[in-house]
Amino acid sequence: xxxxxxxxxxxxxxxxxxxxxxxxxxxxxxxxxxxxxxxxxxxxxxxxxxxxxxxxxxxxxxxxxxxxxxxxxxxxxxxxxxxxxxxxxxxxxxxxxxxxxxxxxxxxxxxxxxxxxxxxxxxxxxxxxxxxxxxxxxxxxxxxxxxxxxxxxxxxxxxxxxxxxxxxxxxxxxxxxxxxxxxxxxxxxxxxxxxxxxxxxxxxxxxxxxxxxxxxxxxxxxxxxxxxxxxxxxxxxxxxxxxxxxxxxxxxxxxxxxxxx
Amino acid sequence: xxxxxxxxxxxxxxxxxxxxxxxxxxxxxxxxxxxxxxxxxxxxxxxxxxxxxxxxxxxxxxxxxxxxxxxxxxxxxxxxxxxxxxxxxxxxxxxxxxxxxxxxxxxxxxxxxxxxxxxxxxxxxxxxxxxxxxxxxxxxxxxxxxxxxxxxxxxxxxxxxxxxxxxxxxxxxxxxxxxxxxxxxxxxxxxxxxxxxxxxxxxxxxxxxxxxxxxxxxxxxxxxxxxxxxxxxxxxxxxxxxxxxxxxxxxxxxxxxxxxxxxxxxxxxxxxxxxxxxxxxxxxxxxxxxxxxxxxxxxxxxxxxxxxxxxxxxxxxxxxxxxxxxxxxxxxxxxxxxxxxxxxxxxxxxxxxxxxxxxxxxx
Numbered sequence: 001x002x003x004x005x006x007x008x009x010x011x012x013x014x015x016x017x018x019x020x021x022x023x024x025x026x027x028x029x030x031x032x033x034x035x036x037x038x039x040x041x042x043x044x045x046x047x048x049x050x051x052x053x054x055x056x057x058x059x060x061x062x063x064x065x066x067x068x069x070x071x072x073x074x075x076x077x078x079x080x081x082x083x084x085x086x087x088x089x090x091x092x093x094x095x096x097x098x099x100x101x102x103x104x105x106x107x108x109x110x111x112x113x114x115x116x117x118x119x120x121x122x123x124x125x126x127x128x129x130x131x132x133x134x135x136x137x138x139x140x141x142x143x144x145x146x147x148x149x150x151x152x153x154x155x156x157x158x159x160x161x162x163x164x165x166x167x168x169x170x171x172x173x174x175x176x177x178x179x180x181x182x183x184x185x186x187x188x189x190x191x192x193x194x195x196x197x198x199x200x201x202x203x204x205x206x207x208x209x210x211x212x213x214x215x216x217x218x219x220x221x222x223x224x225x226x227x228x229x230x231x232x233x234x235x236x237x238x239x240x241x242x243x244x245x246x247x248x249x250x251x252x253x254x255x256x257x258x259x260x261x
Numbered sequence: 262x263x264x265x266x267x268x269x270x271x272x273x274x275x276x277x278x279x280x281x282x283x284x285x286x287x288x289x290x291x292x293x294x295x296x297x298x299x300x301x302x303x304x305x306x307x308x309x310x311x312x313x314x315x316x317x318x319x320x321x322x323x324x325x326x327x328x329x330x331x332x333x334x335x336x337x338x339x340x341x342x343x344x345x346x347x348x349x350x351x352x353x354x355x356x357x358x359x360x361x362x363x364x365x366x367x368x369x370x371x372x373x374x375x376x377x378x379x380x381x382x383x384x385x386x387x388x389x390x391x392x393x394x395x396x397x398x399x400x401x402x403x404x405x406x407x408x409x410x411x412x413x414x415x416x417x418x419x420x421x422x423x424x425x426x427x428x429x430x431x432x433x434x435x436x437x438x439x440x441x442x443x444x445x446x447x448x449x450x451x452x453x454x455x456x457x458x459x460x461x462x463x464x465x466x467x468x469x470x471x472x473x474x475x476x477x478x479x480x481x482x483x484x485x486x487x488x489x490x491x492x493x494x495x496x497x498x499x500x501x502x503x504x505x506x507x508x509x510x511x512x513x514x515x516x517x518x519x520x521x522x523x524x525x526x527x528x529x530x531x532x533x534x535x536x537x538x539x540x541x542x543x544x545x546x547x548x549x550x551x552x553x554x555x556x557x558x559x560x561x562x563x564x565x566x567x568x569x570x571x572x573x574x575x576x577x578x579x580x581x582x583x584x585x586x587x588x589x590x591x592x593x594x595x596x597x598x599x600x601x602x603x604x605x606x607x608x609x610x611x612x613x614x615x616x617x618x619x620x621x622x623x624x
Contacts, residue, residue: 118277
């Protein structure tokens with residue numbers, strides 16, 4: 001089943017075009033990895049999907065045009081995990097996750113909201129941090145809390161912007177495993193902008209390669225990732241190891257100018 | 262099977278413990294709020310005993326309660342006149358003005374994500390000062406008679422916030438644009454006030470300076486009701502938007518993704534906060550410091566959750582202003598100092614004390 005349908009989506013910052021006539025479908029129980037070089041429009045696309053930015057074109061959430069939905073309705077459908085976050089308010093981890101209930105509550109916090117927060121904190125093994133100040137956590141811990149907050153929104157689609165940047169190897173795997181398990185268990189979808197092609201290939205059911213604001217190629221990482229693509233998109237000569245379940249990329253050297261050769 | 266059951270039990274225990282910890286955490290904040298209310302009630306009673314006519318705390322409370330429950334409490338005409346006619350409206354004005362200034366400051370700091378945001382830094386106070394100066398020096402104003410100075414101060418402070426809004430709107434309603442526009446407006450009105458002082462006669466200049474120091478001495482029951490009415494109208498909206506202000510603290514994009522209509526909330530909260538401030542300072546003159554520091558003191562104790570921060574700031578503001586006014590009335594008696602001087606003298610050392618011994622980041 002299709003969760004999000006994007007058709008002819010364009011976005012410009014003043015006169016500079018960032019996204020150009022983009023078409024994409026996001027399906028149920030699927031992790032979609034958005035890859036591409038710096039400045040190719042990954043983060044902008046995520047922000048357009050969540051309507052933090054207002055693009056041109058059509059964006060359907062479960063068949064409904066996003067423009068006709070209120071911010072609150074969008075927040076119940078999409079959970080957004082920003083790349084990093086510091087809060088100007090001191091807030092505990094519990095309060096930060098509780099904020100994910102914002103689309104469902106006004107002032108009063110209901111018993112069911114507290115149950116939900118406790119459940120998610122427990123699920124992500126954050127219980128020892130629950131009463132700690134969010135701003136005092138390490139990068140990996142913060143990332144988990146932000147994911148917890150987004151899950152607390154009970155969204156159909158999770159958007160993650162570089163969820164593994166600033167994280168060590170263990171935390172990278174931990175965070176991505178959480179996302180993958182959530183997608184499979186709850187039948188939701190996830191779209192993540194991610195730089196590391198190997199992690200993208202390993203955890204993405206599908207990859208979309210962005211180049212200069214358009215989708216250059218999309219599909220199963222096994223068939224998608226090859227030497228030519230990496231050379232054209234990144235300007236890097238690489239070795240693609242195909243013996244494993246998913247392709248593994250070993251970058252060898254950068255070429256002068258993108259697409260050289 | 263047994264393992265699954267015991268695991269479920271463990272999870273339930275963890276979740277139960279988490280909720281319990283959180284309710285204790287919230288309970289402490291509620292306790293602080295309750296404590297502050299009791300302090301205000303006690304302080305008001307003590308404040309009503311201060312002055313040249315010697316009344317005991319008991320006489321004061323009897324005089325107050327006799328109005329509401331005449332069948333149970335009997336007061337003398339003398340104490341009733343002193344308490345109700347002379348002292349109580351000033352005390353209530355202190356409480357309401359302190360609450361208004363503090364809650365406006367807390368809301369501004371929250372929605373602009375800036376610890377320095379206050380009616381002063383946003384130009385509202387200096388615009389009120391200019392309005393008052395214009396009335397005092399030139400005799401020009403929007404309304405005549407008794408309300409000339411008040412009307413001018415009120416209109417100009419709202420004018421300042423609309424200008425800030427207009428300028429910010431042009432570049433996008435972000436905290437930065439609003440603060441920069443506010444600071445520009447503040448300097449503009451300060452310069453215009455200085456000009457009026459330069460051309461004014463010495464008695465007029467003295468009156469302007471005195472007005473700008475801020476005082477509760479000009480209060481009356483009528484003014485108390487006006488300020489209370491404005492505060493009561495604006496307060497529920499700000500409280501209702503507590504979650505939105507919390508979310509905006511994590512950044513505009515995060516707030517949007519959590520379903521907050523960021524720009525609209527920011528503008529409406531700003532307008533309500535400005536309205537409260539304008540309603541207070543047009544009657545009291547520019548009482549500084551409360552709007553800036555009461556929220557900071559409160560934040561150090563109850564944390565950054567605006568559901569508790571807003572009401573608790575209001576109460577701390579009331580305690581600070583009432584306390585400062587009581588001391589201002591007695592410290593050099595029979596000379597009564599303007600409360601604006603006292604708030605800083607008292608508040609600054611207390612603030613620095615808290616600031617130095619804080620253990621963690623509060624902003």
